Amino acid sequence: MNIIRAKTAGFCFGVDRAVKLTYDLLADGHKVATLGPLIHNPQVVEDLEAKGALTCPDVASVPDGYEVIIRSHGVPQTVYDEISTRRLAYHDATCPFVAKIHKIAMRADENHALLLVAGDASHPEVQGIVGHTKGKVKVFANLEELEKMLPELLQQESIYVVAQTTFRVESWEKCKEFLKKQCTKAEIFDTICNATWARQQEAEDLSQKCDHMVVIGGHHSSNTQKLLQVAARHAVAINVETADELDPAWLKDAVTVGVTAGASTPSSIIEEVLNSMSEEIRDDM
Known part of the structure; x- marks a missing residue:
C-alpha cells in the first residue's frame, strides 16, 4: 500500500491564528472564554478546556472577569454590542477572509442591496455574515435553491453576492455562471478563502x-x-x-x-x- x-x-491561517492566540493567553495566565467551540476539533477544544479555557454558548454565559475570544468563524454585530454592554475585554480572532465578507455585508446594507449568501444557513460563519446587515438577506445552499429564487431576484434593484469561505468551489462556479446569465444586476464577490x-x-x-x-x-x-x-x-x-x-x-x-x-x-x-x-x-x- x-x-x-x-x-x-x-490548519489554515485563520484557525492557526485563533488557536495560537488562545494558547498564548492561557499561558500568560488570562482567564479566557470562547464563544462556542474555538474550532471544529474536539481534541483541541478538550485540551484548551483542560488548560482553563471556558467554552460558552453566548456572551450572557461568560463569567465576569473572563476575556472573550471570538473564533475564526466570526459573529454578528449584535454579539459585539453585547460584549460592549457588559464591558468585557475581548480578542477578535475572526478570520480576515470572513471579516472581508462582513464589510461587504455592511456595504450591501448601506447601498440598500439584497445580500445573497451561498452557504449553510445554520453555520456560525453564515449567521455572522447575515448579522452584519440589517437589510434584505437570502441564503442558498446550492444551484437548485438559487434557481428557485430567480423570480424574486429579478425584482431587486441591486444584489451583492458572497459565499461562505468553505463553500464547495465547483458548486460556487456553477452558481456564478447562472447569475451572470440570468441576473445581470448581481455584483459577485469571490469570497471562498x-x-x-x-x-x-x-x-x-x-x-x-x-x-x-x-x-x-x-x-x-x-x-x-x-x-x-x-x-x-x-x-x-x-x-x-x-x-x-x-x-x-x-x-x-x-x-x-x-x-x-x-x-x-x-x-x-x-x-x-x-x-x-x-x-x-x-x-x-
Whole structure:
C-alpha cells in the first residue's frame, strides 16, 4: 500500500491564528472564554478546556472577569454590542477572509442591496455574515435553491453576492455562471478563502490518483465535509477524527491511499493517522 499525503492538509491561517492566540493567553495566565467551540476539533477544544479555557454558548454565559475570544468563524454585530454592554475585554480572532465578507455585508446594507449568501444557513460563519446587515438577506445552499429564487431576484434593484469561505468551489462556479446569465444586476464577490480553493483542488487531483482517500477532521466541520464530498467523487473515501477511528479492514484492499485533512485538524492528529496506517503496512508485510 502506497500512502500520499496532501501538501495542504491541516490548519489554515485563520484557525492557526485563533488557536495560537488562545494558547498564548492561557499561558500568560488570562482567564479566557470562547464563544462556542474555538474550532471544529474536539481534541483541541478538550485540551484548551483542560488548560482553563471556558467554552460558552453566548456572551450572557461568560463569567465576569473572563476575556472573550471570538473564533475564526466570526459573529454578528449584535454579539459585539453585547460584549460592549457588559464591558468585557475581548480578542477578535475572526478570520480576515470572513471579516472581508462582513464589510461587504455592511456595504450591501448601506447601498440598500439584497445580500445573497451561498452557504449553510445554520453555520456560525453564515449567521455572522447575515448579522452584519440589517437589510434584505437570502441564503442558498446550492444551484437548485438559487434557481428557485430567480423570480424574486429579478425584482431587486441591486444584489451583492458572497459565499461562505468553505463553500464547495465547483458548486460556487456553477452558481456564478447562472447569475451572470440570468441576473445581470448581481455584483459577485469571490469570497471562498485561498486555503479552501487549494485544499479542494488538491483533494480533487489526489483522489483521481488513489483508490482510497482518508479525510481527517471533525465530523461537524464544514470544510472537512466538503473535502470528503470532493474526494468521494473519484475514490472510496472516509472521514476520521482520530487514528482510533481508522478501521484496518477498510485499508485491506487499498493500493494507493491519499490522505488530506480539514482546516481545523492539528498536525499531531494527522501524524497519528499516518503512523497508524504505516503500522498497518508493516504488519501486513
